[in-house]
Amino acid sequence: MGLFSMSGKKKKGYYGGSSSYGKPGLGGLGGMMGMFGSFSSSSRKRQMYQQQMAQQQAAIHQNPVVQQTPQAAPAAAVSAQASSGSIACPACGASVPAGSKFCLECGNKIGGGFCAGCGAALPPGAKFCPACGTPRA
Amino acid sequence: MPFRSKREISIDDERENAFRESGAFSDGRSDAHAPDLSLRTADFPRLRFSSSRAARFLTAFFDRCIVGCDAGEYRLESVLGQGRYGTSFSGIRRADGMEVVIKKIDRAESTSVREAVWTECAALSLLDHRGIARWLGIVNGRVTTCGSRVCVRALLPRHAAFYGIVQSRCPGKSLHLLLCEGHVFSMDEIASIGASLIETVAHCVSRGVLHGDIRPANVLVDEQGRVSLVDFGLARFFDRSLAESAVFTCAADDVDGIVETLLFLLYSDRARIRADRSGRPWFEELAISERQRSFLHDAFFRKESFDSFEEFGSRFAAAFSFRS
Numbered sequence: 002m003g004l005f006s007m008s009g010k011k012k013k014g015y016y017g018g019s020s021s022y023g024k025p026g027l028g029g030l031g032g033m034m035g036m037f038g039s040f041s042s043s044s045r046k047r048q049m050y051q052q053q054m055a056q057q058q059a060a061i062h063q064n065p066v067v068q069q070t071p072q073a074a075p076a077a078a079v080s081a082q083a084s085s086g087s088i089a090c091p092a093c094g095a096s097v098p099a100g101s102k103f104c105l106e107c108g109n110k111i112g113g114g115f116c117a118g119c120g121a122a123l124p125p126g127a128k129f130c131p132a133c134g135t136p137r138a
Numbered sequence: 139m140p141f142r143s144k145r146e147i148s149i150d151d152e153r154e155n156a157f158r159e160s161g162a163f164s165d166g167r168s169d170a171h172a173p174d175l176s177l178r179t180a181d182f183p184r185l186r187f188s189s190s191r192a193a194r195f196l197t198a199f200f201d202r203c204i205v206g207c208d209a210g211e212y213r214l215e216s217v218l219g220q221g222r223y224g225t226s227f228s229g230i231r232r233a234d235g236m237e238v239v240i241k242k243i244d245r246a247e248s249t250s251v252r253e254a255v256w257t258e259c260a261a262l263s264l265l266d267h268r269g270i271a272r273w274l275g276i277v278n279g280r281v282t283t284c285g286s287r288v289c290v291r292a293l294l295p296r297h298a299a300f301y302g303i304v305q306s307r308c309p310g311k312s313l314h315l316l317l318c319e320g321h322v323f324s325m326d327e328i329a330s331i332g333a334s335l336i337e338t339v340a341h342c343v344s345r346g347v348l349h350g351d352i353r354p355a356n357v358l359v360d361e362q363g364r365v366s367l368v369d370f371g372l373a374r375f376f377d378r379s380l381a382e383s384a385v386f387t388c389a390a391d392d393v394d395g396i397v398e399t400l401l402f403l404l405y406s407d408r409a410r411i412r413a414d415r416s417g418r419p420w421f422e423e424l425a426i427s428e429r430q431r432s433f434l435h436d437a438f439f440r441k442e443s444f445d446s447f448e449e450f451g452s453r454f455a456a457a458f459s460f461r462s
Binding site: 067068098100101102103104105106107108110114115117119120138 | 210252255256259260263264266273275276277278345346348374375376378379388
């Protein structure tokens with residue numbers, strides 16, 4: 002969890018004693034070092050996350066191999082259950098993403114998960130991966 | 139990003155100090171005193187009172203009220219801090235006393251928030267490393283009081299709703315907190331932390347997971363030097379069957395995060411800052427060996443010089459003379 006400490010010390014260059022380390026426009030990465038010089042200003046953090054989201058979207062368009070969700074990432078082989086993208090929780094009936102160990106609605110333990118070998122979603126109760134045969138960890 | 143004047147920075151300092159003194163936020167240390175709601179904006183006439191900050195202040199205040207209450211099979215013990223989607227609590231599982239972290243999610247009914255929840259949980263499900271938390275479950279219900287403790291919030295139906303992600307508790311303090319406390323990292327400590335961090339990120343990458351937010355606040359170190367990587371809320375995924383060189387390229391953001399964290403640790407010792415070059419870029423200001431400078435420079439600007447994370451780790455170990 003990112004703990005947003007609101008200490009004012011780092012604003013004064015406490016991280017290194019060098020105020021220039023926290024200043025944008027100086028340092029490496031053409032100024033990106035300055036972007037990470039301080040984490041305490043909420044507006045700066047918002048701007049950082051907005052830039053990150055924009056970069057992620059740009060990266061997705063430029064680099065289709067990087068995806069937002071594990072189901073969207075191509076795998077060597079996809080089981081029928083994983084290809085459907087979701088299963089129904091046996092307790093509450095809510096739609097649960099394939100590979101999820103717990104229902105995101107009621108918290109019921111489903112026992113899915115992902116294969117350690119290929120990353121394919123494992124059906125609940127499966128002892129081996131249906132895609133590559135790797136035993137379940 | 140526009141350059142901020144010293145005056146603007148000083149205003150932010152005053153604002154932050156005001157909120158810190160009010161006790162609204164916790165940076166991991168115990169904070170026994172109640173938050174002070176009498177924020178005296180008249181004392182800072184030049185400040186603009188941010189509505190978003192006020193919302194976070196009130197959220198943190200109400201979330202502190204449920205410390206000591208039960209959420210599902212867990213008891214909330216203390217507030218760890220505020221994150222992107224809500225407040226994090228340390229807790230214990232009542233059945234066996236296992237220490238956990240419960241990340242309370244605000245606006246959990248929102249589709250986008252649920253997608254973000256699944257992103258983090260999926261990343262934790264894909265990973266299996268001693269330095270990464272395990273996903274233990276989901277809590278979706280109401281906060282209830284325990285024993286004779288009276289909690290007004292638990293009695294209010296609307297405010298008693300609780301949705302959270304339960305994870306195992308990683309030991310240690312964040313590097314951010316250690317730096318704020320004034321800890322000076324020796325070169326051996328930097329070598330150890332860097333090697334562990336690179337090994338942890340290499341594991342993530344081997345499982346097709348990019349952390350996406352590596353920085354001192356998300357790296358924990360305990361007294362034995364064990365390193366943990368937390369907060370996979372901005373994780374992304376890629377096909378793990380890619381060539382190693384392509385994988386290293388995909389993980390460019392994580393590599394930048396690792397190197398920036400190393401720079402924070404290097405800057406912790408003022409003796410490493412050349413007084414005659416103060417104010418210059420880091421590669422001129424830091425008094426480090428040429429091998430270390432070359433490694434950091436290549437990691438930032440010449441990532442194509444690394445074929446894989448394994449080579450990245452071995453060059454780091456050679457540059458920082460870490461012997462396992």
